[in-house]
Amino acid sequence: MLRKAKRVVVKVGSQLLAGEDGLNREFIDSLTRQIASLRGKGVEVVLVSSGAVLAGIKALKLRRKPFSLSEKQALSAVGQPYLMAEYRESFKRFNLKVGQVLLTAEDLRSKERFHNAKNTFNALFKLGVIPVVNENDTLSTEEIRIGDNDNLSAHVSVLVDADLLVILTTSPGVFDKNPENNPDAKLIPVIEDVREILESCDFSTQTRFGTGGMATKIEAAAKAAKKGIPVIIAGGREERVLERILNGERLGTLVMPCKKLKAKGYRILYLMKPKGKLFIDQGAEEALVKGEKSLLSRGVKRCEGEFKKGDAVEVFSLNGKLVGKGIVRCSKEELSTSKLCIHRDDFVLLREDI
Structure with missing residues (x-):
């Protein structure tokens, strides 16, 4: 090697x-x-x-x-x-x-x-x-x-x-x-x-x-x-x-x-400073863990911090467990009116093997 x-x-x-x-x-x-x-x-x-x-x-x-x-x-x-x-x-x-x-x-x-x-x-x-x-x-x-x-x-x-x-x-x-x-x-x-x-x-x-x-x-x-x-x-x-x-x-x-990790995943995980926190429901968490679906705004139950489109945020379950980190497709103000919050390609799951 x-x-x-x-x-x-x-x-x-x-x-x-x-x-x-x-x-x-x-x-x-x-x-x-x-x-x-x-x-x-x-x-x-x-x-x-x-x-x-x-x-x-x-x-x-x-x-x-x-x-x-x-x-x-x-x-x-x-x-x-x-x-x-x-x-x-x-x-x-x-x-x-x-x-x-x-x-x-x-x-x-x-x-x-x-x-x-x-x-x-x-x-x-x-x-x-x-x-x-x-x-x-x-x-x-x-x-x-x-x-x-x-x-x-x-x-x-x-x-x-x-x-x-x-x-x-x-x-x-x-x-x-x-x-x-x-x-x-x-x-x-x-x-x-x-x-x-x-x-x-x-x-x-x-x-x-x-x-x-x-x-x-x-x-x-x-x-x-x-x-x-x-x-x-x-x-x-x-x-x-x-x-x-x-x-x-x-x-x-x-x-x-x-x-x-892919280059984008590396940048998201280690280089982009999170500007906010999203707390998501169990259904959204399960979808992200499976890696098959994006995070829709309706799955976000509350948020902290000030972020805009293109910023990195941390994603937590409702009980405070860190699920992952991703790039948002909308600002904090647009969260209630936007359908998509984080596309699955812009999300890094924080599992034990990563």
Whole structure:
């Protein structure tokens, strides 16, 4: 499965990129050397890289993380050119060029912008350019933020139809306990049920510069896996880690792919922020569960929030059980006069196997 991968997304976090006096040039050189080696074997690579805020912190000689979103945006504006300059110079040794791609959640929620982004990546691949992706922190607001690059890497994997997502971290993989405090902690080589792992293991430890911890990485991996993309969470400081993974060597933790969601279902489930809640009767719930019928407005007994046509909403049974998520065909005000509320093609059922 891994040896056959021809398009790979690689995510690196701030902890790996942090050096004593700024960005870790030794790590960046090692990373670009490995990506160049993969490119030489015909593998297309997308690099999702954190580090802009870190570079800004180091450039301005701060000794702390930013306190507010606006401060983070300012530091990102300072640091992003430094980060890209480091990658540009490092890839230049292998006659490879890089292209900067900055995304927000809104770029991925919209069907039109999603496909525009996909076309941009395909054009970069044809030109032989390495896309370096980061969240557009400088302009993003709370409403359109993705929030962390682990989840961004999962979304990008879906966007580019990747064969594999590799999340590189400071840990050799996923452990059943925090290995820093538990000498008996064991590496989990394969994860088939993400929900079971999240419930049974403690991943609460945060990193110094990063925005998430191991739980965020596992949750992001689950999203890619539900689109049918295998994910490896592995130690970024392992020698030749990318080359060894794609040669089939067992490194880190493999999150197995599972049932494939369609692209629209993925956007509805993971990218579209719900603007309201619909509470439906038992007959409507049974029809949606069977997947044979759309949700008619007469099946909606009450609603919460403010939504308009094209917005995402969550759908609940009358006893409060979450049934699924979908895109409404009418606004809240039109609900009483419209026949169709959610077409079955615009609804994602939240079952145990999804």
